[in-house]
Amino acid sequence: MxxxxxxxxxxxxxxxxxxxxxxxxxxxxxxxxxxxxNLLEAIWLLSGNRSFRGAKDSELVRFGSEFAKLHAEFFSEGRTQSAEIVYTKGKKEAFLNGVKQTGASALLGKLCAVVFSPEHLSLIKSGPAERRSFIDGAVCQIKPSYKDVLSEYKRTLAQRNTLLKDIPSHSELLDTLEAWDIRLASLGASIVRIRMKYVKRLGQCAARYHSGISNGREQLEVSYSSSIPSENRKSAEEARDYMLEYMKQHRRDDILAGFTTIGPHRDDIDIRINGESVRVFGSQGQQRSCVLSLKIAEEELIKLSVSEEPLVLLDDVLSELDSSRQEFLLNEIGDRQVFITCCEAASVERLREGSAFRVSAGRIESDEKDGENQ
Ligand SMILES: Nc1ncnc2c1ncn2[C@@H]1O[C@H](COP(=O)(O)OP(=O)(O)OP(=O)(O)O)[C@@H](O)[C@H]1O
Ligand SMILES: [Mg+2]
Structure with a gap:
């Protein structure tokens, strides 16, 4: 693509x-x-996603302008297609190949992209919720039905937690707990198994890329760290039975705590370089390279499942990388279409093939180099 x-x-x-x-x-x-x-954001919006900066639609329209219009011609599924989004006060309209769509999210999966921006470093730096949501989002892109399992789990968990809080004052409710436990364990086990399998594939892919970017010096290991021990999650049934048994044994603790102390909502992704936690010990360059490796791996897994290469949008990734990492990124990223922003014109010299665009006060000019290579 x-x-x-x-x-x-x-x-x-x-x-x-x-x-x-x-x-x-x-x-x-x-x-x-x-x-x-802004330029990367425009491409990301055309891929049907919400702004990676969390911007509201009204903020996208130029100050003093009545509307904003983004248009892309792209090659996908063997033909040239077009995507367009028009933002006017209070509403937006999306078009695919000139046909009006129900919303911008209808463009999802048409023009596919993965994005890395400095905000994504939170994947390493923030708590487990951020990592879980990265994995869940990535799985949804290749297995849309997973979204339903996740929301059903969330709903069931919220109901069980409410019940746990009510039990101390209404002991008769204790009898109803088991039905929730069974439902939660079954959904929870599916989620754990799906995430585990995905993380394994993602980790292998990311490790390959990371070895390249670090010139073979760093071994990246990504693994799923669950509240269900690994020996008890060899199959979905085993994971379900373990979770069920645990909830039974820890009922008193759960009632005292007022929430469920086991399940995929307590899980995390363990990310290590040469055996050490990247969050705790990783340098800025290592953390950045690591998120990049995860993002590229996410892209590769989408490509394998939809058989189209998503675009790769990299915002400001070069600044904390040394020259050999920059060189690798710019030249060895493979035959994908990549958009990468940086401040230094010097970085462009490291680009053996490709195009460069200079942005100055909103004006985008294609470099000489661009002409030579097109
Ligand atoms: N709706 C808007 N109308 C006009 N200008 C805007 C609007 N939204 C943002 N801008 C301006 O766009 C400018 C450029 O923003 P952008 O984030 O793309 O910069 P950048 O080139 O990526 O800079 P940096 O290297 O610092 O990341 C900002 O200074 C901002 O004031
Ligand atoms: Mg910027």
Whole structure:
């Protein structure tokens, strides 16, 4: 999958116009606050996603403009297609191949992309909830039915927790607890098994990439760390039975705590480099490389399941990487279409093939290098 043309109108600070990216690596460079991230954000929005900066739709329209329009021509499923989103006050309209869609999320899966922005470092730095949600989001992209299992689990868990809180004052409710336990254990076990399998594949893929970016010096290990011990989750049935038994044994604790102390909502992803926790011991460059490896692996697994290569959008990843890591990233990322922003024009010189675009006060200009390579 690749984008051949991008058009902007009234979008953030970007000057109205069109750019024609190359099928390989596109470097977008310029000093701070010129519009580089805005450009990546535009592509991300056209892929049907919400802004990775958490922006509201109204913030996307250029100050003083009535509307913003984003348009992409892209090659996917063997043909040229188009995606368009128009933002006007209080509403937005999305079009695929000129046909109006029910919402922008209808573009999801048409123009696929994965994005890395500095905010994604929270994947390492924040608590387990962030990592669980990364894995859940990634699984949903390749297994949409997983979303239903997750929401059913969340609902059941909330109901069981409410019951746990009510039991001390209504002891007759104790008898109803078992029915919730059975439902929760069965859903919980499915989630644990699905996540475990996904994390295993993701980890293998990320480790390969990480070894490349670190020149063979770092071994990345990613594993699923569950409140259900590994010897008790060899099959979904075993995991379910373990969770059920645990809930039975720890009923008093759960009632005292007022919440459920076992299940996938307590799990985490363990990420290590050369045996040490990246969160605790990793340097900034290592943490950045590690998130990049996970993002590239996520992209590879999507590609394997939808048989189209998603676009890779990398915002400001080069700044904390040494020159050999930058070199690897720019030149060995494979035959994907990549959009990468950076401040230093020097980074562009490391690019053996591909295009470079300079962004200055919202104006995007294609470099000479671009002409040579297209
Ligand atoms: N709706 C809008 N209308 C006009 N300008 C906007 C709008 N939204 C954001 N901007 C401006 O866009 C500018 C560029 O933002 P952007 O985040 O793309 O910069 P950047 O080139 O990525 O910078 P950095 O290197 O610091 O990350 C900001 O200074 C901001 O004021
Ligand atoms: Mg930026």
């Amino acid at each position: 690749r984008v051949d043309s991008l058009r902007f109108e009234g979008f953030r600070n970007l000057e109205d116009g069109e750019i024609r990216p190359c099928p390989g690596v596109n470097v977008i460079y310029g000093t701070n606050a010129q519009g580089k991230t």
